[in-house]
Amino acid sequence: MQVYLDNATTTRTADEVIEAMLPFFNEKYGLPSSEFGHSMGIDASDALEQSRKTIANYLNVKPNEIVFTSGETESNNLAVLGVARAKGKGHIITTSIERLSILNTCRHLETKGFEITYLPVDKHGLVSPDDLQSAIRDDTILVSVQHANPEIGTVQDIKAIGEICGEHNILFHTDASSSFGLEDLPMEHIDLATFTSHLIHGPKGIASLFVREDITIKPIFFGSNNEFGIRPGFENIPGIVGFAKAVTLLSKKYVEKMRKQRDHIINELTAIPHTYLNGHPEKRLCNNVNVSFSFIEGESVVLHLDMRGIATSTGSACSSPNLKGSYVLEAVGQDPEVSHGSLRLTLSRYTTDREIEYALKHIKDVVSKLREMSPFKDEDTFRKMAKEEHK
């Protein structure tokens, strides 16, 4: 049995999406290069604008507020750098658990004279609106807070954050890639928002940035005058068509299903002794489970599970190419010895109950086998040894 439980990394492209894209590869393969050009180009232009409309309708925004980009990373950069370049200088507020495409862009801006506040989060990964309120300065130009965290699943109070930004007339960006289709987003409180295709069973290599009509941002690279002058370059028409198709397939019924499955998994796993739930117990993505097992290390869990056909992920340092542990688990205050034992399971609409039963059985078995192998059997010894070596 093959069970894919890494849907926060990427999702399977839906068959309906592939079918919608196919004609744009080898039949309607034109590009909208000229308004007064040939039919193949006009068809491409129609497909582009129709797709834009589909996504705008879903979000209840205007088509000219949707800009297509190559991915979440580019959209996030376009939002943050685009505002920074339009303003020239100032103060930006973000959080310590944003994506690297936000964090490293902010770090880059620090070298250019911008000042950045990285808001802390509580032990559940929540940003406090009060913290935001007190971080605001006269020269604050932008607040960027993700809708939901892809690792621990915590969903922020975007309405409260957006209202504070609105009161102070500060632009508010949210990376809503991880929550797209899973959680409602109060678009009326948001100025810029990132949505990516590959997390909603659309193709990779395409995303969008919502840019409220009355906002001016500057492009991050230069060329032709596409996408309202904000994003040059030929449009990835098959990708855009596939993205829009994926949006039409979003449905609340999947959310309900995943929420039930998630709660079942959390109940089963937290019943294992010395196991902690990471992230918020309630304000949490319907498809996200993240737990830490004391005494064992996550890479071995992921590897054993993979050998049994189950794809999962971990925040363990041993699993990362630079041996750094998850900065998100660090930000919520988890001790490193515990975060080594973290395991993330993320569901999709295609995840079946049978797959979940299979995965649960094997997770329990693997955890018990690895714990048998571990020198640690009780929290005291484990924590004490960690503390000693911390000194």
Added chain:
Amino acid sequence: MQVYLDNATTTRTADEVIEAMLPFFNEKYGLPSSEFGHSMGIDASDALEQSRKTIANYLNVKPNEIVFTSGETESNNLAVLGVARAKGKGHIITTSIERLSILNTCRHLETKGFEITYLPVDKHGLVSPDDLQSAIRDDTILVSVQHANPEIGTVQDIKAIGEICGEHNILFHTDASSSFGLEDLPMEHIDLATFTSHLIHGPKGIASLFVREDITIKPIFFGSNNEFGIRPGFENIPGIVGFAKAVTLLSKKYVEKMRKQRDHIINELTAIPHTYLNGHPEKRLCNNVNVSFSFIEGESVVLHLDMRGIATSTGSACSSPNLKGSYVLEAVGQDPEVSHGSLRLTLSRYTTDREIEYALKHIKDVVSKLREMSPFKDEDTFRKMAKEEHK
């Protein structure tokens, strides 16, 4: 009959390419997010590195010299901005007939204190190596000259240009998107080169930048540490796999076929009175025909041909969304009244002789019908009226 003669804008994705991509949409849909993660991610990582190797082998360069990006525009920006950011200041030399992604990036850099020389071209679109030689200054940091022009097909002497750059120790970038697979490129004289997928029957939304191993450039956006730290963001695996597959399908035999077809078309069209060949008579892409018909306007030619199933393009201002004529035809010194009547036909490996005969018949017919409708019948009146209104 449907005849697509706009292959310099974009090409049909080859069926073999689609077939190669398909499994990466809904079977092997993982992402290489962790080196020590699950099999689906490892398969994605293998596909990525195998594709990189395929493209590097074709170019006879090292795999770690190939960086994947979202398109020609991004690759060109990464080359020019990437060098500019690494150097901090200096002088850049380019030409007046580069792509907008080079020209507008250079214009942006002018606002940041960089100085740019835009080399002129001769009436055939050729850059003179002597002009380059004399433009070089002590603080010149980069030369960017396209391999071939997508509009008029002129192929530059990249070896001579690269040698001059080499002698002066100046980085040399070439946008080789339009010539990829059609003209040999002396990679040993080049430091950076742009290649895009959608012009060689690969998918849209994916391209690469060759960056010689010993060169440092800075990324243009920020995030995760992918692509040797030069291009962050999750990889578009299906796109990359499709791009690599398209490279394996390149073949000299198609070049030979297209060259013959091109010469036949040029012979037939220049036999029409008051018709001029744009671009170089010999140093010209094997798939490019560009002619100007006096007395008529290109948008009507393109539209009439489209109604007969033939997709072509024109440099006429009337065909562009901002009513500006082709800056390439302007740069080669063509009078605007003549460039309005330009028609570009660009071939692909799939273009058949039958399609060409069909197109030629209809082009001749359309030109003759539109000339019948035109107030101009002789060059003298035509040019004189243009001159008068120019004053």
Added chain:
Amino acid sequence: MKYPYSKRVIEHFRHPHHMGRMKNPDAVGVAGNPVCGDVMYIYIKVKDNRIIDLKWETMGCAAAIATTSMLADLAIGKTLDEAEKLTKKEVADALEGLPPIKMHCSNLAADALRDAIKKYREKHEN
């Protein structure tokens, strides 16, 4: 085929009305210029201050061709005073609209007609 033009524009573009040079026109009007890509010549025959025939020659884009053809339909049979008042907007409306960008650059037929009427009057008032 979904062109950026109305069906009417496409009809006139494909099968223009009254196209061609007139043998002995009473006046010839010109608008546009080759540098911009659109040039219209309008030839009129006038009788009792009424346009009894009109022919035209146009170099230009689809909008230029269609507007000249449309104008010919509209102008023939009108008195000079009536024809002189024909506006670009009337021509465009009769064509079921034009793309905004084409309204001013290619829709020059009314100008050419006014030029022809002016020249006719200059000749006949002398």
Added chain:
Amino acid sequence: MKYPYSKRVIEHFRHPHHMGRMKNPDAVGVAGNPVCGDVMYIYIKVKDNRIIDLKWETMGCAAAIATTSMLADLAIGKTLDEAEKLTKKEVADALEGLPPIKMHCSNLAADALRDAIKKYREKHEN
């Protein structure tokens, strides 16, 4: 399944040798720490200055588990002097190599063994 590990590593990871706690060891060695994610306990039984039995417990990644298992195979039967000289490289080579990044962070079994031997000697030299 093409893991970043050799077949040998995967074999030992799946079916580790000599794994478990030893009832009455002559000495226990430790290496690594929970903060870094890899901890090895090595239990030895010694007779006539020779390791006649070895067991181990490891918390850690696949490389940590496989190297401890491999080390057990290599050490059992060796004299203390021989066992003391076992290097990380020898362990890695016996496993047909390790990913470079894992060479130093997870390949700690030899250190744990040396720690056990040291402790054994301290106890028995007194």
